[in-house]
Amino acid sequence: MPKRTALVTGGMGCLGEAIAKALCDAGHAVWVTYFPGFEEPEPWLERVRKEGYNMQAVGVDVSDYDSCRECAEVLATKGVAIDILVNNAGITRDASLGKMSKENWDAVLRTNLDSVFNMTGLLYGGMVERGWGRVVSISSVNGSKGAYGQTNYSAAKAGIVGFTKALALEVARKGVTVNAVSPGYLDTPMVAKVPQDVLDSQVLPQIPLGRLGKPSEIAALVAFMCSEPAAFMTGANVAMNGGQHMY
Numbered sequence: 001m002p003k004r005t006a007l008v009t010g011g012m013g014c015l016g017e018a019i020a021k022a023l024c025d026a027g028h029a030v031w032v033t034y035f036p037g038f039e040e041p042e043p044w045l046e047r048v049r050k051e052g053y054n055m056q057a058v059g060v061d062v063s064d065y066d067s068c069r070e071c072a073e074v075l076a077t078k079g080v081a082i083d084i085l086v087n088n089a090g091i092t093r094d095a096s097l098g099k100m101s102k103e104n105w106d107a108v109l110r111t112n113l114d115s116v117f118n119m120t121g122l123l124y125g126g127m128v129e130r131g132w133g134r135v136v137s138i139s140s141v142n143g144s145k146g147a148y149g150q151t152n153y154s155a156a157k158a159g160i161v162g163f164t165k166a167l168a169l170e171v172a173r174k175g176v177t178v179n180a181v182s183p184g185y186l187d188t189p190m191v192a193k194v195p196q197d198v199l200d201s202q203v204l205p206q207i208p209l210g211r212l213g214k215p216s217e218i219a220a221l222v223a224f225m226c227s228e229p230a231a232f233m234t235g236a237n238v239a240m241n242g243g244q245h246m247y
């Protein structure tokens with residue numbers, strides 16, 4: 001019998017898949033969300049099932065409250081009670097502030113921060129009722145230290161940390177922990193969008209370990225935060241960034 005039931009938003013993305021697999025490895029039943037119109041669940045599910053990961057998928061646009069409510073209703077109708085929520089879905093739309101369109105500001109804030117309100121707000125009540133829950137949200141090193149061209153992303157990722165600390169206080173006596181992880185630069189397509197010369201000249205020299213992180217390294221930390229022994233960890237924002245930013 002699975003230990004707990006987890007939902008990973010953006011679970012078909014690079015880091016999301018690693019987190020979903022780590023939660024499967026930890027013995028949990030795992031659902032991932034897919035972004036309707038942008039992701040096809042069946043080929044992904046088939047691939048990971050062949051690798052031995054028997055997951056399920058549900059569609060949602062995390063930036064849209066009504067879509068999140070429908071997603072929560074679909075899960076409830078199927079009798080699925082989510083014990084572990086990993087808010088992982090996110091996007092970047094980089095530009096310096098003078099060139100930042102309102103559209104790209106809104107898209108990043110809605111997808112990276114409103115999504116955390118939407119999904120957590122709809123699912124944490126069940127965790128509180130059952131007296132056990134884990135919420136882990138993926139922030140970023142750039143939410144802690146800022147990044148040129150990322151006023152939108154840095155604001156959203158910093159907002160996640162404030163949300164995490166406030167909700168951790170609200171549910172501290174209810175068996176529900178709320179934490180954030182702030183990854184540094186990972187070896188993923190999101191970072192592949194950064195031009196190679198910028199990576200070589202500006203990003204890698206700032207990382208004392210001299211390399212990008214692996215999604216599996218972040219996933220192992222998330223899996224720990226979702227475990228029983230992590231019950232005393234709440235309101236934390238744990239950095240994993242190769243030493244790029246220490247606090």
Ligand SMILES: NC(=O)c1ccc[n+]([C@@H]2O[C@H](COP(=O)([O-])OP(=O)(O)OC[C@H]3O[C@@H](n4cnc5c(N)ncnc54)[C@H](O)[C@@H]3O)[C@@H](O)[C@H]2O)c1
Pocket residue numbers: 009010011012013014015016033034035038039060061062063088089090091111138139140141182183184185186187188189190191
């Ligand atoms: N890659 C990195 O170096 C890095 C570093 C720090 C933090 N992060 C954070 O980690 C998380 C995952 O990043 P990744 O590198 O795996 O990116 P990715 O692009 O591979 O995956 C993102 C996932 O989010 C989904 N998504 C985007 N918008 C959505 C929406 N509106 N509704 C539903 N799903 C949506 C995408 O479909 C995709 O599955 C993000 O929150 C990102 O900000 C990444």
